[in-house]
Amino acid sequence: MSAAAQKTSWADDIDDLDGQLPQNEEFVDDNGVRTIIEYTVNEDGKKVKITRKIKRTLQKSVVDHAVAERQKWAKFGLEKGHPPGPDRATTTVGENVALKITAGNKQQDHEQNAEDSTKLKLKAGGAGKVSCRLCKGDHFTAKCPHKNVLGGLDAGGMGETDDLGQEPAPAGPSAVGGPSGATGTKYVPPSMRAGAGRGAGESMRNPGGVGGRGGADDLPTLRVTNISEDTGENDLRELFGVFGRVARVYVGRDRETGAGKGFAFVSFEDRSVAQKAMEKVNGRGYDNLILSVQWSQPRTS
DNA sequence: TATGAGCGA
Numbered sequence: 394m395s396a397a398a399q400k401t402s403w404a405d406d407i408d409d410l411d412g413q414l415p416q417n418e419e420f421v422d423d424n425g426v427r428t429i430i431e432y433t434v435n436e437d438g439k440k441v442k443i444t445r446k447i448k449r450t451l452q453k454s455v456v457d458h459a460v461a462e463r464q465k466w467a468k469f470g471l472e473k474g475h476p477p478g479p480d481r482a483t484t485t486v487g488e489n490v491a492l493k494i495t496a497g498n499k500q501q502d503h504e505q506n507a508e509d510s511t512k513l514k515l516k517a518g519g520a521g522k523v524s525c526r527l528c529k530g531d532h533f534t535a536k537c538p539h540k541n542v543l544g545g546l547d548a549g550g551m552g553e554t555d556d557l558g559q560e561p562a563p564a565g566p567s568a569v570g571g572p573s574g575a576t577g578t579k580y581v582p583p584s585m586r587a588g589a590g591r592g593a594g595e596s597m598r599n600p601g602g603v604g605g606r607g608g609a610d611d612l613p614t615l616r617v618t619n620i621s622e623d624t625g626e627n628d629l630r631e632l633f634g635v636f637g638r639v640a641r642v643y644v645g646r647d648r649e650t651g652a653g654k655g656f657a658f659v660s661f662e663d664r665s666v667a668q669k670a671m672e673k674v675n676g677r678g679y680d681n682l683i684l685s686v687q688w689s690q691p692r693t694s
Numbered sequence: 695t696a697t698g699a700g701c702g703a
Contacts, residue, residue: 523703533702616697643698656696690697 414440419481429481612640612660613667616689620644621680622653632674633659637666658689 418430431443468475472483526534534540617629626642633639641660646653661667667688675686 526703535702614698618696645696645698654696656698658698692698 611691612662613664614641614658614660614689615667615671615686616656616658617674618656618685618687619682620653620655620657620684621682622655624653624657624680626657629657629659632679633661633670636661636670636673638662 414432414434417432419428421427427447429443429445429447431445433441433443435441464477467473468477472480523531523533525532525537527537528539530537615633620629624644626644629642629644630639633642638661639659640662641658643658644653645656645658659667659670661670671686671688674684677684
Protein backbone atom coordinates (compact mmCIF):
# COMPACT_ATOMS: atom_id res chain seq x y z
CA MET A 394 0.00 0.00 0.00
CA SER A 395 2.29 2.73 -1.12
CA ALA A 396 -0.70 4.84 -1.97
CA ALA A 397 -1.21 5.46 1.71
CA ALA A 398 1.61 7.98 1.77
CA GLN A 399 0.00 10.08 -0.94
CA LYS A 400 -3.65 9.61 -1.10
CA THR A 401 -5.45 10.20 -4.35
CA SER A 402 -9.02 10.09 -5.43
CA TRP A 403 -10.22 6.76 -6.67
CA ALA A 404 -10.88 8.43 -9.99
CA ASP A 405 -7.26 9.45 -10.20
CA ASP A 406 -6.11 5.87 -10.04
CA ILE A 407 -7.04 5.54 -13.68
CA ASP A 408 -5.11 8.63 -14.63
CA ASP A 409 -2.13 7.44 -12.70
CA LEU A 410 -1.50 4.93 -15.42
CA ASP A 411 0.35 7.52 -17.46
CA GLY A 412 1.52 9.32 -14.34
CA GLN A 413 1.77 12.63 -16.15
CA LEU A 414 -0.98 14.57 -14.52
CA PRO A 415 -0.45 17.14 -11.78
CA GLN A 416 -2.01 16.63 -8.41
CA ASN A 417 -5.54 17.86 -7.98
CA GLU A 418 -5.87 20.95 -5.87
CA GLU A 419 -8.53 22.23 -3.61
CA PHE A 420 -8.84 25.23 -1.32
CA VAL A 421 -11.35 27.51 0.24
CA ASP A 422 -10.98 31.26 0.12
CA ASP A 423 -12.07 33.84 2.68
CA ASN A 424 -15.51 34.16 1.15
CA GLY A 425 -16.20 30.52 1.68
CA VAL A 426 -15.87 29.71 -1.99
CA ARG A 427 -14.40 26.28 -2.50
CA THR A 428 -12.21 25.95 -5.54
CA ILE A 429 -11.43 22.54 -6.90
CA ILE A 430 -8.90 22.05 -9.67
CA GLU A 431 -8.83 18.71 -11.38
CA TYR A 432 -6.48 17.46 -14.02
CA THR A 433 -7.69 14.76 -16.29
CA VAL A 434 -7.43 13.39 -19.78
CA ASN A 435 -10.33 13.77 -22.16
CA GLU A 436 -11.55 11.44 -24.88
CA ASP A 437 -9.06 12.81 -27.36
CA GLY A 438 -6.21 11.99 -25.05
CA LYS A 439 -5.59 15.62 -24.25
CA LYS A 440 -4.87 16.84 -20.79
CA VAL A 441 -7.61 18.97 -19.36
CA LYS A 442 -7.68 21.21 -16.35
CA ILE A 443 -11.06 21.60 -14.73
CA THR A 444 -11.61 24.37 -12.24
CA ARG A 445 -14.76 24.38 -10.25
CA LYS A 446 -15.86 27.00 -7.80
CA ILE A 447 -18.52 26.11 -5.37
CA LYS A 448 -20.07 28.59 -3.05
CA ARG A 449 -21.66 27.03 -0.07
CA THR A 450 -24.24 29.05 1.72
CA LEU A 451 -23.88 28.93 5.43
CA GLN A 452 -27.08 27.93 7.04
CA LYS A 453 -28.26 26.99 10.42
CA SER A 454 -28.54 23.32 9.84
CA VAL A 455 -31.36 21.35 11.23
CA VAL A 456 -30.07 17.84 11.31
CA ASP A 457 -31.79 14.70 12.25
CA HIS A 458 -30.63 13.43 15.60
CA ALA A 459 -29.49 10.16 14.17
CA VAL A 460 -27.39 11.95 11.59
CA ALA A 461 -25.85 14.26 14.15
CA GLU A 462 -24.90 11.29 16.29
CA ARG A 463 -23.47 9.43 13.36
CA GLN A 464 -21.10 12.27 12.58
CA LYS A 465 -19.33 11.68 15.88
CA TRP A 466 -18.55 8.08 15.17
CA ALA A 467 -14.92 7.11 14.88
CA LYS A 468 -14.00 6.22 11.35
CA PHE A 469 -13.18 2.69 10.47
CA GLY A 470 -11.89 0.68 7.57
CA LEU A 471 -9.55 2.58 5.25
CA GLU A 472 -10.54 5.84 6.90
CA LYS A 473 -9.64 4.62 10.36
CA GLY A 474 -7.93 7.25 12.49
CA HIS A 475 -8.82 10.12 10.21
CA PRO A 476 -10.55 13.22 11.53
CA PRO A 477 -14.33 13.61 11.33
CA GLY A 478 -16.00 14.91 8.24
CA PRO A 479 -15.75 13.86 4.63
CA ASP A 480 -12.30 13.55 3.06
CA ARG A 481 -12.42 15.20 -0.33
CA ALA A 482 -10.01 12.71 -1.73
CA THR A 483 -12.44 9.88 -1.25
CA THR A 484 -15.82 11.48 -0.85
CA THR A 485 -17.77 13.69 -3.17
CA VAL A 486 -20.05 16.09 -1.40
CA GLY A 487 -22.84 17.46 -3.49
CA GLU A 488 -24.33 20.86 -3.10
CA ASN A 489 -27.49 21.13 -1.13
CA VAL A 490 -30.50 21.15 -3.32
CA ALA A 491 -33.40 23.06 -1.90
CA LEU A 492 -36.86 22.44 -3.21
CA LYS A 493 -38.92 25.56 -2.94
CA ILE A 494 -42.63 25.13 -3.22
CA THR A 495 -44.71 28.10 -4.18
CA ALA A 496 -48.35 28.55 -5.00
CA GLY A 497 -48.78 28.37 -8.73
CA ASN A 498 -45.93 29.45 -10.93
CA LYS A 499 -46.25 33.15 -10.31
CA GLN A 500 -43.24 35.33 -9.89
CA GLN A 501 -42.24 36.21 -6.42
CA ASP A 502 -43.13 39.91 -6.72
CA HIS A 503 -46.57 39.06 -8.04
CA GLU A 504 -47.22 36.98 -5.04
CA GLN A 505 -46.04 39.76 -2.86
CA ASN A 506 -48.37 42.22 -4.52
CA ALA A 507 -51.31 39.92 -4.22
CA GLU A 508 -50.52 39.37 -0.60
CA ASP A 509 -50.30 43.07 0.06
CA SER A 510 -53.55 43.88 -1.65
CA THR A 511 -55.24 41.14 0.31
CA LYS A 512 -53.94 42.60 3.49
CA LEU A 513 -55.10 46.03 2.51
CA LYS A 514 -58.52 44.73 1.68
CA LEU A 515 -58.74 42.99 4.97
CA LYS A 516 -57.65 46.09 6.76
CA ALA A 517 -60.10 48.32 4.94
CA GLY A 518 -63.09 46.03 4.95
CA GLY A 519 -62.85 44.66 8.46
CA ALA A 520 -66.23 45.69 9.81
CA GLY A 521 -65.43 43.92 13.05
CA LYS A 522 -68.71 43.35 14.81
CA VAL A 523 -70.03 39.83 14.94
CA SER A 524 -73.73 39.32 14.78
CA CYS A 525 -75.48 36.00 14.48
CA ARG A 526 -77.52 35.70 11.32
CA LEU A 527 -80.08 33.54 13.07
CA CYS A 528 -80.72 35.21 16.38
CA LYS A 529 -78.73 38.45 16.06
CA GLY A 530 -76.69 37.42 19.07
CA ASP A 531 -73.11 38.38 19.65
CA HIS A 532 -71.62 35.20 18.21
CA PHE A 533 -70.96 33.48 14.92
CA THR A 534 -73.90 31.80 13.29
CA ALA A 535 -72.21 28.45 13.59
CA LYS A 536 -71.99 28.91 17.34
CA CYS A 537 -75.58 29.96 17.77
CA PRO A 538 -77.24 28.06 20.62
CA HIS A 539 -80.50 28.09 18.68
CA LYS A 540 -78.86 26.76 15.56
CA ASN A 541 -80.75 23.51 15.61
CA VAL A 542 -84.12 25.21 15.69
CA LEU A 543 -83.50 28.34 13.69
CA GLY A 544 -81.02 26.68 11.43
CA GLY A 545 -83.67 24.19 10.39
CA LEU A 546 -85.96 27.01 9.40
CA ASP A 547 -83.21 28.63 7.50
CA ALA A 548 -82.68 25.58 5.40
CA GLY A 549 -86.28 25.78 4.21
CA GLY A 550 -85.89 29.16 2.62
CA MET A 551 -82.84 31.16 1.88
CA GLY A 552 -82.71 34.56 3.45
CA GLU A 553 -84.41 35.77 6.53
CA THR A 554 -88.07 36.58 6.57
CA ASP A 555 -88.21 40.16 7.62
CA ASP A 556 -91.23 41.31 9.55
CA LEU A 557 -92.91 42.51 6.38
CA GLY A 558 -94.13 39.02 5.81
CA GLN A 559 -92.74 38.95 2.30
CA GLU A 560 -92.17 35.56 0.93
CA PRO A 561 -88.70 35.09 -0.50
CA ALA A 562 -90.54 34.97 -3.80
CA PRO A 563 -90.64 31.64 -5.62
CA ALA A 564 -88.01 32.90 -7.94
CA GLY A 565 -85.69 29.99 -7.37
CA PRO A 566 -87.55 27.35 -9.37
CA SER A 567 -88.42 29.84 -12.09
CA ALA A 568 -84.78 30.52 -12.63
CA VAL A 569 -84.22 27.03 -13.90
CA GLY A 570 -84.46 28.19 -17.48
CA GLY A 571 -81.39 30.29 -17.17
CA PRO A 572 -80.04 33.57 -15.99
CA SER A 573 -81.98 35.49 -18.62
CA GLY A 574 -85.27 34.87 -16.91
CA ALA A 575 -84.23 35.80 -13.43
CA THR A 576 -83.33 39.38 -12.78
CA GLY A 577 -81.43 40.15 -9.63
CA THR A 578 -82.27 36.94 -7.84
CA LYS A 579 -79.52 34.90 -6.33
CA TYR A 580 -78.60 31.59 -7.84
CA VAL A 581 -80.27 28.74 -6.03
CA PRO A 582 -78.57 25.41 -6.35
CA PRO A 583 -80.85 22.59 -7.44
CA SER A 584 -80.53 20.86 -4.11
CA MET A 585 -81.94 23.90 -2.38
CA ARG A 586 -84.84 24.54 -4.71
CA ALA A 587 -88.38 23.85 -3.64
CA GLY A 588 -89.41 20.34 -4.37
CA ALA A 589 -85.85 19.14 -4.53
CA GLY A 590 -86.16 15.84 -2.82
CA ARG A 591 -83.44 13.31 -2.65
CA GLY A 592 -81.80 13.07 -6.01
CA ALA A 593 -78.56 12.37 -7.71
CA GLY A 594 -77.01 15.37 -6.05
CA GLU A 595 -77.70 14.21 -2.58
CA SER A 596 -75.67 15.66 0.18
CA MET A 597 -72.51 13.91 1.26
CA ARG A 598 -73.60 14.23 4.82
CA ASN A 599 -74.27 11.00 6.57
CA PRO A 600 -78.05 10.69 6.50
CA GLY A 601 -78.16 7.98 9.10
CA GLY A 602 -77.15 10.44 11.74
CA VAL A 603 -75.60 9.50 15.01
CA GLY A 604 -78.32 9.69 17.56
CA GLY A 605 -77.66 12.73 19.61
CA ARG A 606 -78.31 16.32 20.21
CA GLY A 607 -75.46 17.97 18.37
CA GLY A 608 -75.85 16.84 14.82
CA ALA A 609 -73.04 15.96 12.50
CA ASP A 610 -70.04 16.73 14.60
CA ASP A 611 -70.30 14.38 17.51
CA LEU A 612 -68.89 11.28 16.00
CA PRO A 613 -67.93 8.45 18.29
CA THR A 614 -64.41 9.38 19.23
CA LEU A 615 -61.66 7.56 21.00
CA ARG A 616 -58.78 9.14 22.80
CA VAL A 617 -55.58 7.25 22.17
CA THR A 618 -52.79 7.95 24.61
CA ASN A 619 -49.22 6.83 24.96
CA ILE A 620 -48.44 7.07 21.30
CA SER A 621 -44.90 7.89 20.32
CA GLU A 622 -44.23 11.46 19.39
CA ASP A 623 -43.66 10.62 15.76
CA THR A 624 -46.88 8.79 15.23
CA GLY A 625 -48.86 10.60 12.60
CA GLU A 626 -52.43 10.75 11.42
CA ASN A 627 -51.74 8.24 8.70
CA ASP A 628 -50.28 5.74 11.13
CA LEU A 629 -53.41 5.89 13.21
CA ARG A 630 -55.70 5.67 10.23
CA GLU A 631 -53.85 2.57 9.24
CA LEU A 632 -54.03 1.15 12.72
CA PHE A 633 -57.72 1.81 13.25
CA GLY A 634 -58.89 1.56 9.67
CA VAL A 635 -59.09 -2.21 9.86
CA PHE A 636 -62.07 -2.03 12.17
CA GLY A 637 -64.17 0.18 9.95
CA ARG A 638 -64.31 3.58 8.43
CA VAL A 639 -62.34 6.19 10.27
CA ALA A 640 -64.00 9.58 10.05
CA ARG A 641 -61.28 11.74 11.45
CA VAL A 642 -57.91 11.56 13.12
CA TYR A 643 -56.31 14.27 15.15
CA VAL A 644 -52.87 14.02 16.66
CA GLY A 645 -52.16 16.29 19.59
CA ARG A 646 -49.06 18.28 18.81
CA ASP A 647 -47.03 21.03 20.29
CA ARG A 648 -48.16 24.18 18.53
CA GLU A 649 -44.60 25.47 18.20
CA THR A 650 -42.54 22.44 17.40
CA GLY A 651 -45.10 20.19 15.80
CA ALA A 652 -43.86 17.29 17.86
CA GLY A 653 -46.50 14.88 19.02
CA LYS A 654 -47.66 15.24 22.58
CA GLY A 655 -48.41 11.59 22.99
CA PHE A 656 -52.13 11.48 22.42
CA ALA A 657 -54.58 11.47 19.58
CA PHE A 658 -58.26 11.35 18.80
CA VAL A 659 -59.74 8.92 16.36
CA SER A 660 -63.33 9.34 15.28
CA PHE A 661 -65.35 6.62 13.64
CA GLU A 662 -68.57 6.63 11.73
CA ASP A 663 -70.10 3.84 13.79
CA ARG A 664 -70.09 3.63 17.51
CA SER A 665 -69.96 -0.13 17.40
CA VAL A 666 -66.84 0.00 15.28
CA ALA A 667 -65.28 2.43 17.72
CA GLN A 668 -66.17 0.13 20.59
CA LYS A 669 -64.58 -2.80 18.86
CA ALA A 670 -61.48 -0.83 17.99
CA MET A 671 -61.12 0.34 21.54
CA GLU A 672 -61.27 -3.21 22.88
CA LYS A 673 -58.81 -4.49 20.35
CA VAL A 674 -56.25 -1.73 20.41
CA ASN A 675 -56.31 -0.78 24.07
CA GLY A 676 -53.26 -2.32 25.71
CA ARG A 677 -51.71 -3.21 22.39
CA GLY A 678 -48.08 -2.51 21.68
CA TYR A 679 -47.22 0.08 19.10
CA ASP A 680 -43.79 1.57 18.54
CA ASN A 681 -42.49 -0.02 21.73
CA LEU A 682 -45.28 1.60 23.69
CA ILE A 683 -48.46 0.21 25.12
CA LEU A 684 -51.41 2.10 23.75
CA SER A 685 -54.24 3.16 25.93
CA VAL A 686 -57.58 3.72 24.24
CA GLN A 687 -60.62 5.19 25.94
CA TRP A 688 -63.74 7.04 24.94
CA SER A 689 -62.96 10.69 24.61
CA GLN A 690 -64.60 13.43 26.56
CA PRO A 691 -66.40 16.00 24.43
CA ARG A 692 -64.17 18.86 23.60
CA THR A 693 -64.50 22.01 25.62
CA SER A 694 -64.99 25.18 23.67
C1' DT B 695 -47.32 14.17 30.64
C1' DA B 696 -51.51 13.97 27.91
C1' DT B 697 -58.76 15.72 26.26
C1' DG B 698 -58.27 18.62 19.54
C1' DA B 699 -58.14 23.36 14.91
C1' DG B 700 -59.80 26.32 12.07
C1' DC B 701 -62.98 28.76 8.97
C1' DG B 702 -66.28 33.02 8.97
C1' DA B 703 -68.95 38.38 9.49
